[in-house]
Amino acid sequence: MNLRRDDPILNMSGVRFQWPGRTSFALNVPAFCLQRGETVLLLGESGSGKSTLLSLICGTLQTGTGTIAVSGTDLAALSGAGRDRLRAEQIGVIFQQFNLLPFATVSDNILLPLRFAPNRRSRTKMPFEEATRLCRSLGLPDDLLGQRAASLSVGQQQRVAVARALIGQPPLMIADEPTSSLDAGSQNAFLDLMFGQLGEIGASLLMVSHDPRLGDRFDRVVELSDIAMIEGRAA
Numbered sequence: 001m002n003l004r005r006d007d008p009i010l011n012m013s014g015v016r017f018q019w020p021g022r023t024s025f026a027l028n029v030p031a032f033c034l035q036r037g038e039t040v041l042l043l044g045e046s047g048s049g050k051s052t053l054l055s056l057i058c059g060t061l062q063t064g065t066g067t068i069a070v071s072g073t074d075l076a077a078l079s080g081a082g083r084d085r086l087r088a089e090q091i092g093v094i095f096q097q098f099n100l101l102p103f104a105t106v107s108d109n110i111l112l113p114l115r116f117a118p119n120r121r122s123r124t125k126m127p128f129e130e131a132t133r134l135c136r137s138l139g140l141p142d143d144l145l146g147q148r149a150a151s152l153s154v155g156q157q158q159r160v161a162v163a164r165a166l167i168g169q170p171p172l173m174i175a176d177e178p179t180s181s182l183d184a185g186s187q188n189a190f191l192d193l194m195f196g197q198l199g200e201i202g203a204s205l206l207m208v209s210h211d212p213r214l215g216d217r218f219d220r221v222v223e224l225s226d227i228a229m230i231e232g233r234a235a
């Protein structure tokens with residue numbers, strides 16, 4: 001399906017998810033949309049299901065019920081490989097633990113998504129130069145590009161994870177507590193850089209955090225309990 005310019009980048013309806021073998025927790029999302037270019041901060045209690053929701057949107061978890069459409073494509077209509085391809089093309093993902101390949105260089109880590117996403121690759125005419133540009137714009141010195149990711153500080157790894165998510169300009173960014181290991185000053189500097197880059201490519205952002213003070217930076221702040229009915233809680 002082709003996405004029209006005014007279609008939401010993310011459209012969820014009637015979604016219900018339960019972990020296999022667990023009856024004590026279920027997540028129900030009747031309707032949730034993210035518009036193109038919109039930035040949304042998602043707040044919620046620990047164990048309420050924020051990370052679960054992000055995994056459903058990324059297609060790494062599957063719902064048996066309802067629709068999750070990313071860029072107009074319903075994830076349920078795709079095979080596992082199809083969901084992997086859609087994620088690689090459409091979504092830049094930043095996890096809490098960054099998930100960098102520790103023994104690969106910074107540049108190889110940043111360029112990795114392009115191997116699985118032909119459209120992102122074709123938008124990146126000179127990949128190494130683009131990785132260098134992103135690193136500079138995120139405040140990372142050029143000489144880090146050839147170093148192993150494992151040798152970087154936590155804050156530097158965080159910026160590399162953002163550069164990897166941004167390369168090739170995916171239209172949707174999903175971030176799960178990307179600032180949780182930074183102090184307040186570094187957190188603000190990091191968010192300034194990330195929002196600057198997001199604005200340049202006009203991508204949407206759905207970011208989970210425990211910190212409601214970040215809300216001013218976003219177009220919209222959403223409590224998970226406002227968009228989802230949550231059955232049960234973490235034990």
Ligand SMILES: Nc1ncnc2c1ncn2[C@@H]1O[C@H](COP(=O)(O)OP(=O)(O)OP(=O)(O)O)[C@@H](O)[C@H]1O
Pocket residue numbers: 019022025044045046047048049050051052053233234235
């Ligand atoms: N792999 C898993 N298998 C079974 N249950 C899980 C699994 N991962 C998470 N859960 C359960 O799903 C529920 C929601 O967890 P989730 O990690 O989505 O919450 P969260 O809102 O992101 O929490 P936090 O803010 O603490 O990170 C919890 O009850 C948790 O125990």
